[in-house]
Amino acid sequence: MNARDKDFDAASGGGPGGAADAGERNLAPATQSPHAPAQAMPAVGSSRIHESARAQVAGRATYIDDIPELRGTLHAAPILSPVAHGSLRGVDAQPALALPGVRGVVLAADIPGDPVLATFVHDEPIFARDSVQHVGQVIGLVVADSVQSARRAARLVKLDIEALPAVLDVRAAHAAQSYVLPPVVVRRGEPEAALTASAHRLQGQLEVGGQEHFYLEGQVAYAIPREQGQWHIHSSTQHPGEVQHWVAHALGLENNAVTVECRRMGGGFGGKETQAGHMAVWAALAARKLGRPVKLRLDRDDDFMITGKRHPFAYDWQVGFDDSGRITALKLDMLANCGFSADLSGPVADRAIFHTDNAYFLSDVEIASYRCKTNVQSHTAFRGFGGPQGVIAIEAILGDIARHLRLDPLQVRLRNLYSEEVVQSPSTGSGRTDVASLQAVPTPTVRAEPVEAPRRNTTHYQMKVEDNILEPLISELAKTSRYEERRARIARWNAQSPVIKRGIALTPVKFGISFTATFFNQAGALVHVFTDGSVQLNHGGTEMGQGLHTKIMQVVADELGVPFERVRCTATETGKVPNASATAASSGTDLNGRAAQFAARNIRDNLAAFVAGLDGCGAGAVRLRAGEVISPTCTRSFDEVVRLAYANRIQLWSDGFYRTPKIHYDKVTLTGRPFYYFSYGAACSEVAIDTLTGESRVLAVDILHDVGTSINPAIDIGQIEGGFVQGMGWLTTEQLVWTADGKLATHAPSTYKIPATGDIPEHFTVALWPEPNREDNVGGSKAVGEPPFMLGISVWEAIRDAVASAGAPQNASRLVAPATPENVLRALGGV
Structure with missing residues (x-):
């Protein structure tokens, strides 16, 4: 082993507490304990095993090719x-x-x-x-x-x-005005005037690849x-x-x-x-x-x-900001490489617009989205559905602002967070939103009524951020991850290490939950109670390993007051629940769980009314819990009550239907309330790069994430880990390459690298934010599938931090995603 390899290994052992912390892996939630005994507590809130886990491990779980x-x-x-x-x-x-x-x-x-x-x-x-x-x-x-x-x-x-x-290049497609759909522009305030009046201005470009x-x-x-x-x-x-x-x-x-x-x-x-x-x-x-x-x-x-991939994006941007790093103006062009047909490119690009703000208030802003047609696969939905492509743009811009001002990037991010502070910029005093046209594509202009005392709590698409926990969540993670201490230690390391450079970044996520196509926010379910007291569940969601069936089984079990083990979920089938929406947008449990809960509640109410008639009490006095039906005068087993109810011709099955409340938005102007609520989270990631080879290694990750009141902490933590690692892969190793004649060269595991076990940092902690959803969602929970994906951006920003420490700070702005060794070397000027 040469000296450089020893340096890299030394850096790799330097987690939050130095080498002594190597190997730490805390996967327990902060406030909710997994692995409770089956009968000790309700099903919801405990870490029940995935309903297919044993069959999958034993090779008895049937997939299509096994039929x-x-x-x-x-x-x-x-x-x-x-x-x-x-x-x-x-x-x-x-x-x-x-x-x-x-x-x-x-x-x-x-x-x-x-x-x-x-x-x-x-x-x-x-x-x-x-x-x-x-x-x-x-x-x-x-x-x-x-x-x-x-x-x-x-x-x-x-x-x-x-x-x-x-046409194989997205910029060439844009220059030729080759689009699968018309461009869309969302505008608030007077970004041109605000740019001119800004104390500081930067401009730049960014290229972010797709993902298989x-x-x-x-x-x-x-x-x-x-x-x-x-x-x-x-x-x-x-x-x-x-x-x-x-x-x-x-x-x-x-x-x-x-x-x-x-x-x-x-x-x-x-x-x-x-x-x-x-x-x-x-x-x-x-x-x-x-x-x-x-x-x-x-x-x-x-x-x-x-098949299509995640949409690659290219960006051109101009930003104005003050001496503290607060953004005062932003103009952003997003070029989405859609492939040869539209597929879902319209809503994907729309969501990229929605999430360009991420966690930050943008006062005077114009975002232009171009949906470019190229001769490659038709790109499609991917975890985050355009959200990651929006979030990474603003995070990269904030990182560049911090380096330009020589400020701590976390302080710049905190300075820009959504808050209840009154907006000071006179250009936003009208509260106006303009939706203008571009490239002679007709798009209507909307001017909203004046808003008194506008605050830094409204998105550029005119949705108020009412459940904001960004500042306390980020501050808590900064404290528990010892961010300031580690940043100082990394600065000392970099000052004495000429080859191995380290970087750290703490980035947040604010992710809207609901389908942006409003009509998809509905779901149905069926619940059957058989005469032996066993329960069968069917709903419109699909199971792809994320634990959806397990969570909904937990909800149904608690609603009927039966042990989790008495509930089974059957295959998703159009002949049972028709017109079901896709299992996507992180809304599978929100929609289908609520529909199943309502179906089970109907049966529960039937049984309660029946027992109330037997015992001469009100139905509200009858409780179903722990496999028993309890009235003021009698306690019976659930199975006994079901047999009696059947003998008396009481309905023991029901359907349930749910539609998400409060949401509405104008799909032409992209203004309104497209999301029921926001999920929040933050990740602190530390990396090391080798400036001679461009190789990088993730040394430590600390995550604090908001899932509301977790229905199943073990499953939720697994989703957070998996989403983070997949996001990390998108931005570090997973590079799609098309040849000059349009062939995808990275078309097999031999040429396309997803993260493996060796890429997971030894120090990897995940904690859950201890607060229920402020909106009336099933079990007080929040969605978990997509939001953690954006936490992987902390790795990208940490690599850029390390690149900046290796020479001129502007080198970081030259890094394209993914940060493969070749791309890191190019950013460093070595290629």
Whole structure:
């Protein structure tokens, strides 16, 4: 080991308390204790084991590819375009059809319904017809007796494609005004005038890459024809209702002819919100043509090449600020690389606008969002859904402001937080919001009524931040993580270490919870109590490993007063709960948990009224708890009451429905209240970089996160850890690279690196903020799926802090994301 390696190892052992703290890993919540005995307390609030955990460990949990195949099942493989953009002049399938076991080829001409997918924008063909738009676009399918035969035959199909110029760079697309959707501009105050009047001004650019979902279970669907023109689709999807609609649309059927089922997914992260629908449509079209069940399971390379990623973004910005670092003006252009079709790019880019403020008040601001069309995969939902792309922009700007003023970045962040302080800038005194046009794209202008004594508590989209816990939460984490002490120690280290440099950053998150498409904020559920007292639950949410079913089982168990073990959850199915929204936007428990709670409450009320009639008391005096039904005069077991109720023809099942209250916003002007509440959190991350190789290592992470009153602390902490690590991966190792001819070069685990166990810091603490949700949410909880992802930005900012310490502070502004060794070296001037 050379001296430089020893220095790196020494830095790696230097967590918050130095080498003595190495190996610390505190995963218990701050105020809520996990692992309570099953009968000692209610189910909600205790760390119940994931409902599928034992089956998963034992290999008995069934995924789509594990379902026993019906006799006659065929297998499909996609025919992919090798050209980024071109005119499709012909398809010669004869070499494929000549192989033994090949049963047929399915092309656009075989679609009985609409040849365009039933997306909101209606701009994506099911199979490429006259043109191809990216390398990996699906032109058709080869169907064979085995997976291997189908894949081998698909590679033999000959394609006649005339290559055309391709747009692969988002800035080139913007310059050519190549957009999948019109640009959107949100404006408040007078940013131009405020910039001119600002004491300090900076401008810059930022490039942030995309991210592959890399779910453990790849995209898969199994389409089974049923009698009388009906279909049963097994789909690994976050949105069974959309898959139902897409399949029916492609087959030319009504929705009631298609049933979609999903028991569980092996990960989704947004990649199976819309794009699982492609697999189901393709499999169903093949099954229809050949009259037999068809399974389509993509191999990992094809999955990479076909499916969309997190949207890469490019930014141009100008910011004005005062001597303390408080932002006085901001102009920001965001260029979203959407790929060749819209998919969910509109709402993703909208949410990036919503979250550009993150935790900070922006008085005079203009945010212009360009939804750029390029000849790559159509990018799609990914955990955070545009929020991370908005948050990282403002965090990078604040980091640059702090370095420019030679101030502690945390103090600059605290100075800009939302608060009840009265706005001092005269340019914001009108409380006006302008939504202007750009690039001659017509967009209405909205001018709100004057607001008296405006405060620093209203977002640029005119939503008040009413549940603000940012300052106390950040201050508590700064104290418990010993931020100031560590920053001073790092400064001493850097002064004497010429090669290994260290950095630290504490960054917050404020994340809005609700679908920005308001109509998705609804859910339904069914709860059945059987005559033996056992309970069955079904709801519209899907399980992808995040523990949704487990949490809702806990809610139902407590509502009925039965042990958690008496409740079972069945597969999500469109034939049980129709028109369900996607399991996305971190709202799975909020929506489906409340719907299930209401369904169970109806049954509880039926039983209470029945017992009240037996015992001559009011229904309000009857309690259900710990497997018993207690009235003022008698205590009976839950099972006994259920048997008596059935014998007296009392309804023992019910549905439940929930719609999120308070939310509203104008989707044209992007103003209103798009979110029911905000989730908050903060992370303090410490890193080391090697200035000779560009390598980085995360040394220590401390997280304090707000989940309200946790329904299941163990699951919530797991989500916080996983979200953080995934965010860290997005910004450090997960680099997507397209070649000059449009091929995705990073299309396998050998070329695309997600974080592994060795990337997890030895010091990794997670604590939960001890305060229930101030809004009336299920169990006082808050969403947990997406908000922790943005905490990974603390690692990015810590790396920039280390880069700045290695030379000129402005080097940090040159770092693009992800901070791979190559990109770190470029920022340092070494490449």
